[in-house]
Amino acid sequence: MTRQNIVVGLDVGTTKVCAVVADLRDSGPDILGLGMSPSTGLRKGIVINIDETVGSIEKAVREAGSSAGVRIKSVSVGISGGHIKGFDSSGAVGIRGKEVSPSDVRRAIDSAKTAYIPLDRELLHAVPAEFTLDGQDGITNPVGMSGVRLEAGVHIVTAAVSPMQNLLKCCGKAGLEVAEVVFSPLASSYAVLTQEEKSAGTVLIDMGGGSTGIAFFKGGSLRYASVVAVGGNHFTNDLAVGLHVTMNEAEKLKREAGAAYESIVPSSEEIQITQVGGQRRTLPRKYLAEILQPRCEEMLDLLKEEIRKCGGYRNAICGVVITGGASLLTGFGEMAEVLLGLPVRTGAPREIKGFAVAFEGPAYSAGVGLATYGQEPESGKAAQTDAMHGVFSRVTDLVRDIFRHADHFHLNNRKEGGVLCLKSRR
Numbered sequence: 001m002t003r004q005n006i007v008v009g010l011d012v013g014t015t016k017v018c019a020v021v022a023d024l025r026d027s028g029p030d031i032l033g034l035g036m037s038p039s040t041g042l043r044k045g046i047v048i049n050i051d052e053t054v055g056s057i058e059k060a061v062r063e064a065g066s067s068a069g070v071r072i073k074s075v076s077v078g079i080s081g082g083h084i085k086g087f088d089s090s091g092a093v094g095i096r097g098k099e100v101s102p103s104d105v106r107r108a109i110d111s112a113k114t115a116y117i118p119l120d121r122e123l124l125h126a127v128p129a130e131f132t133l134d135g136q137d138g139i140t141n142p143v144g145m146s147g148v149r150l151e152a153g154v155h156i157v158t159a160a161v162s163p164m165q166n167l168l169k170c171c172g173k174a175g176l177e178v179a180e181v182v183f184s185p186l187a188s189s190y191a192v193l194t195q196e197e198k199s200a201g202t203v204l205i206d207m208g209g210g211s212t213g214i215a216f217f218k219g220g221s222l223r224y225a226s227v228v229a230v231g232g233n234h235f236t237n238d239l240a241v242g243l244h245v246t247m248n249e250a251e252k253l254k255r256e257a258g259a260a261y262e263s264i265v266p267s268s269e270e271i272q273i274t275q276v277g278g279q280r281r282t283l284p285r286k287y288l289a290e291i292l293q294p295r296c297e298e299m300l301d302l303l304k305e306e307i308r309k310c311g312g313y314r315n316a317i318c319g320v321v322i323t324g325g326a327s328l329l330t331g332f333g334e335m336a337e338v339l340l341g342l343p344v345r346t347g348a349p350r351e352i353k354g355f356a357v358a359f360e361g362p363a364y365s366a367g368v369g370l371a372t373y374g375q376e377p378e379s380g381k382a383a384q385t386d387a388m389h390g391v392f393s394r395v396t397d398l399v400r401d402i403f404r405h406a407d408h409f410h411l412n413n414r415k416e417g418g419v420l421c422l423k424s425r426r
């Protein structure tokens with residue numbers, strides 16, 4: 001019998017909590033079980049009610065555990081919210097004219113990780129981007145090169161301490177050990193993006209209910225991380241206010257008849273709505289799009305600014321991939337392509353063994369990514385592994401390990417021995 005390497009991803013979102021149980025085999029991940037529960041204890045991606053969040057986590061984890069036939073003790077949890085910030089940092093070490101060794105690379109990365117982080121923030125990830133050797137920049141693998149001064153550029157992602165502690169507290173109260181805390185859009189990228197997209201340059205936009213995460217990838221690694229506190233619930237709220245309907249009715253209308261812009265809705269189409277007082281009305285379906293269009297434009301303006309900040313207009317060769325439940329709004333992808341001025345595709349978890357059809361939409365990208373984080377489905381195939389690493393293909397095993405698990409250089413490094421101490425995958 002083959003040994004199982006079970007990892008559980010826990011996506012604690014503003015609208016739903018989703019738990020995914022995966023067996024990470026050499027041949028690729030196998031999804032063994034899934035659980036989902038509506039979420040009521042978060043706002044804009046941040047926990048605002050511990051008990052409600054614990055209840056949602058417990059339900060999702062119970063469901064996932066029983067569908068997989070395993071007892072869940074440890075999870076990789078996703079984090080999002082407007083408090084997440086990313087910045088570039090660099091660190092240098094002397095080589096004294098010798099050949100650069102893997103340990104020099106590690107020292108340079110460690111030095112870049114000592115960037116000043118205020119006391120109210122916690123280091124989540126320090127992802128190596130590229131190296132500079134004696135002024136020669138753009139080096140992806142300096143091992144074996146000769147030089148005097150090696151500089152490592154890393155992208156650092158931090159989270160505010162309090163929302164992070166509250167998320168961890170919820171997991172603890174639900175009886176779970178936290179093995180890893182991962183920036184949610186970074187986790188989604190493992191489910192949604194191809195390695196070619198990560199190498200050539202892609203902006204991943206995870207549009208959730210209460211927030212939208214932005215992650216830019218280039219050269220195979222994360223180069224920019226940010227979150228804007230606007231998501232699909234704002235669309236729903238606009239409909240509720242504009243049509244005088246409950247949030248539930250607005251949500252139903254948005255999903256069934258909503259559209260991102262007016263001109264895609266035929267003028268002849270009508271919808272029935274039930275207003276707060278119980279009155280039923282018949283309206284042109286265009287009214288929904290008239291309400292939603294300005295909010296979509298506003299959202300795309302914010303995203304345009306983010307793409308500008310991360311250099312996406314120069315470097316995102318593969319354009320933009322949108323995921324998350326809010327990306328499902330009819331016409332949003334087409335509107336985004338026009339207003340952002342880049343190619344846009346909607347991304348959902350790629351085909352994974354054992355994957356249930358009910359969980360294949362973009363809303364499950366983060367959950368699936370958290371469970372499969374660190375292992376690409378194609379990693380068992382040599383040819384694709386090379387393509388996957390692209391420019392890294394000559395990297396020695398040790399350095400490859402640094403890059404592949406670059407995302408794992410996170411808070412645990414600063415808190416050795418603490419509650420968040422990184423546990424190896426079982």
Ligand SMILES: Nc1ncnc2c1ncn2[C@@H]1O[C@H](COP(=O)(O)OP(=O)(O)OP(=O)(O)O)[C@@H](O)[C@H]1O
Nearest residue numbers: 013014015016208209210211232233325326328329
């Ligand atoms: N078919 C659809 N059309 C339009 N919007 C949709 C559709 N399906 C889901 N949504 C919206 O997607 C949002 C939820 O997305 P998702 O499940 O990715 O969020 P979340 O992970 O719970 O939240 P967050 O990431 O912000 O914490 C909700 O606003 C919901 O209304």
Ligand SMILES: [Mg+2]
Nearest residue numbers: 013184208366
């Ligand atoms: Mg989400």
